[in-house]
Amino acid sequence: MAELNPALVPLSLYIHMPWCVRKCPYCDFNSHAVPDGKLSLDLEQEYLQALVADFKTQLDFAQGRKIHSVFIGGGTPSLISAKGYVWLFNQLKSIIAFEDGCEITLEANPGTVEHDPFAGYLEAGINRLSIGVQSFNTDHLKKLGRIHSNDDAINAIHLARDAGFERINVDLMHGLPEQTLEQALLDLKLAVENGATHVSWYQLTIEPNTVFFRTQPILPVDDVLEDIQEQGEAYLKAHGFVNYEVSAWRKEKPSAHNLNYWQFGDYLAIGAGAHGKVTRPDGVYRFQKTRLPKDYLAKVPAEHLQFKRIEDEDMPFEFMMNALRLNEGVEAKLYHERTGLSLDGLNKLLTSLRSRQLMVEDQSRLSCTEQGHVFLNSVLEEFL
Known part of the structure; x- marks a missing residue:
């Protein structure tokens, strides 16, 4: 990465x-x-x-x-x-x-x-x-x-x-x-x-x-x-x-x-049970806050619970789960910019999805076709 x-x-x-x-x-x-x-x-x-x-x-x-x-x-x-x-x-x-x-x-x-x-x-x-x-x-x-x-x-x-x-x-x-x-x-x-x-x-x-x-x-x-x-x-x-x-x-x-959210941006999170995502030079991290209001109020300043780095092997699914929800998808270059990973590692899978007309042919974008959106969950499973 x-x-x-x-x-x-x-x-x-x-x-x-x-x-x-x-x-x-x-x-x-x-x-x-x-x-x-x-x-x-x-x-x-x-x-x-x-x-x-x-x-x-x-x-x-x-x-x-x-x-x-x-x-x-x-x-x-x-x-x-x-x-x-x-x-x-x-x-x-x-x-x-x-x-x-x-x-x-x-x-x-x-x-x-x-x-x-x-x-x-x-x-x-x-x-x-x-x-x-x-x-x-x-x-x-x-x-x-x-x-x-x-x-x-x-x-x-x-x-x-x-x-x-x-x-x-x-x-x-x-x-x-x-x-x-x-x-x-x-x-x-x-x-x-x-x-x-x-x-x-x-x-x-x-x-x-x-x-x-x-x-x-x-x-x-x-x-x-x-x-x-x-x-x-x-x-x-x-x-x-x-x-x-x-x-x-x-x-x-x-x-x-x-x-x-859908373009894999960052978000701070405050409040009981809130979930956040932050980018650091060494990776992308997720965290959450204490769920019950009474417990949250008892922990001031609140703890960053389950502060965990997204592993490289999980990153393709995490990114696509958001980006492919958008009808127009995202620019392909955003993948490397937001994950630190090369899109080359997904070339074989992307070629397969494009050949099955589930993702658009335009290689400058990561986007589902109309058919791909109908079967979006199945498309996403392939990135797991």
């Missing part, structure tokens, strides 16, 4: 807010219900202070770089007050500078009791919202354990736009319990017509350690799922949305933060 130059790798920041009003039956994320559905000011302040202490321990990982993008995920990050985010970003920027125009995304739920007025988040420096709608169908929302209604979801998008947000992602799931084709398409229609500029549209999967895994709901049959996928994609394309990643559709510029 050649020596890596971290200065060539964009550096993002992931912040995990672990609390939500109520745990959804499909959710396997590191989220924990707060008592009475409201985060106390004392707990908010304690957690924000822990985030800053955690961030200070990662200063060496920055190696002179500025923060390229920020994503605040959860849980329900909009349970944290706008005032809390003002304080947090002032502290973080005093430790590591942010790039001019840094994209800062906040995940927000549509329920009006779950957040401050959106204008407050905009004033705090957050310039992109990702609203967790999941569905505009009230019956489906109840089955998913969501506490908002169809009206709440539509109202949230309009309130965000009225507050001044120009970049609004709407998270939608399809293949919901007993969902019909018409209902799935109506969800997309309502997102588009009410002002979403970006749509994350993905199929519900039943994950272990969830209520749905223990009590399986009735899901649409395969033929219906295929029709939903095919007609949903056609609808989004007809309305000016570009499918630039497996489940991401945009009418504006792509998410800088997600692009950095």
